[in-house]
Amino acid sequence: MADLPLLSVKRLLKRFGGLIATDHVDIDVGAGETHALIGPNGAGKTTFIAQIQGELSPDAGAIIFSGRDIAREAAWRRAQQGLARSFQITSVFLQFTALTNVILAVQAQAGHSFRIRRAAVDEPALVEPAQAALAAIGLGDRAHVRAVALSHGEQRQLELAMALAMRPKLLLLDEPMAGMGRQDTARMTEILRKLKTQYSMLLVEHDMSAVEALADRVSVLVAGRVVATGSFAQIRADAHVRAAYLGEKHR
Numbered sequence: 616m617a618d619l620p621l622l623s624v625k626r627l628l629k630r631f632g633g634l635i636a637t638d639h640v641d642i643d644v645g646a647g648e649t650h651a652l653i654g655p656n657g658a659g660k661t662t663f664i665a666q667i668q669g670e671l672s673p674d675a676g677a678i679i680f681s682g683r684d685i686a687r688e689a690a691w692r693r694a695q696q697g698l699a700r701s702f703q704i705t706s707v708f709l710q711f712t713a714l715t716n717v718i719l720a721v722q723a724q725a726g727h728s729f730r731i732r733r734a735a736v737d738e739p740a741l742v743e744p745a746q747a748a749l750a751a752i753g754l755g756d757r758a759h760v761r762a763v764a765l766s767h768g769e770q771r772q773l774e775l776a777m778a779l780a781m782r783p784k785l786l787l788l789d790e791p792m793a794g795m796g797r798q799d800t801a802r803m804t805e806i807l808r809k810l811k812t813q814y815s816m817l818l819v820e821h822d823m824s825a826v827e828a829l830a831d832r833v834s835v836l837v838a839g840r841v842v843a844t845g846s847f848a849q850i851r852a853d854a855h856v857r858a859a860y861l862g863e864k865h866r
Contacts, residue, residue, distance in 0.1 A: 619682065621646045621815050622667070622785055627676035629662055636662040638839035639676070642817075644785065649807075649816040651830035653823075653850075659839040660819045664789050667817070668700040669693045681784065695724065697784030701774045701791055709763040713754055713773050716762055717745035720780035748776040752806050768799030772806065779810075786816045792825055804828050 620643035627640040636659045644650045652660050665671040667678055669690030678686040685693050707716050718741045749755050752772045757765065762773060771791060778786055791807070792800045804825045807816070811829060820826050826833060827847045834844040835856050843849075843856050850856050 620644055620679075621648075621681060622817065623677075623679040624663075624667065625677040625679070627663065627666060627678065628674045629659075629666060629671065630674055635839050637666065637673070640836070640839070640841055642834055642841065642844075644815055644817050646815055648831045649811045649818060649829050651818045651820060651826045651833045651847075652836055653820065653826060653833060654836035658836040660836055661789055663836065664700065664787050664817070664819055667693075668698060668787055691723075694781055697782070698787060699778040699781035699783035699785070700787040701771075701778050701789060707762045707770055707773050707777070710761065712759050712761050713749060713765065713769075713776070714742070714745055714758040716773055717748050717776050717780045718742065720748075720777040721745050724781045744782075745776075745780055748779040749773075751779055751810070752776045753802070766799075768795055768802065771795065771799070771803060775803075775806070779814075783814060786810075786814050788816055788818045788820070790819055790821065792820060792822045800825060 622644040624640060624642045627637050628635070629637045640663060642650070642652070652663065654660055662671065666673045669685075669688065673686055676686065677684050680693070680696065680698065683696075685696065708719070711719075721741050721744050746755065746758060749758050752775050754769060754772050754776060757769060762770060765773060771793075775791065788807075792803055795803065800822055807818075807825075807829055810816075816829075818826070818829060830847055832844060833847050833850045835842050835850060843853050845853070
């Protein structure tokens with residue numbers, strides 16, 4: 616990994632009235648690292664990701680990405696600089712084909728208006744990277760299927776393909792296994808295992824088997840605060856973490 620982190624979040628604070636959602640959070644993600652963020656429901660994980668991506672503005676703190684503080688920049692500028700996010704709730708355009716969904720992401724990354732033109736599906740500059748993204752996540756043969764006809768697991772894969780089409784330096788993955796059964800979770804874990812050789816990732820996930828398989832480091836967020844950071848084995852053995860989150864299932 617590089618000496619300087621790709622992403623360095625310092626003292627990030629977000630309040631909603633009297634509730635402190637992220638309480639002076641510090642997290643680094645190195646170039647080439649998969650860093651998992653875990654914690655109980657309501658710990659502030661999605662709020663944290665939303666501040667990095669630009670959906671929410673922090674009340675204080677710095678978000679240094681590729682050496683630049685982006686904490687006050689618009690979400691679209693962050694995306695063009697190499698931040699791409701998948702969401703906890705699937706967010707694809709159900710009426711469009713898988714290919715068209717990814718073409719929209721290619722257009723957005725290039726700074727074009729976020730719309731589909733009839734001719735777009737005939738433009739190699741849009742189609743080729745979209746097809747490559749679909750192939751990378753195992754949906755190459757489903758390119759012309761409307762998203763509404765895809766299974767839940769395939770829709771989650773499609774959303775990941777849209778993130779890849781943004782040509783990210785860092786993938787922000789907010790519970791990519793959410794709502795999946797065992798088979799789909801295993802498939803997504805294997806996809807991400809292959810992608811981690813090419814992309815840095817900040818992964819929010821409840822499935823501890825996936826976290827163990829993917830994460831180089833794990834940070835635990837409880838009540839808006841990071842209570843521990845380390846390898847999965849270190850986190851699993853941490854008495855504070857076990858008491859606050861992991862519990863008896865991970866003794």
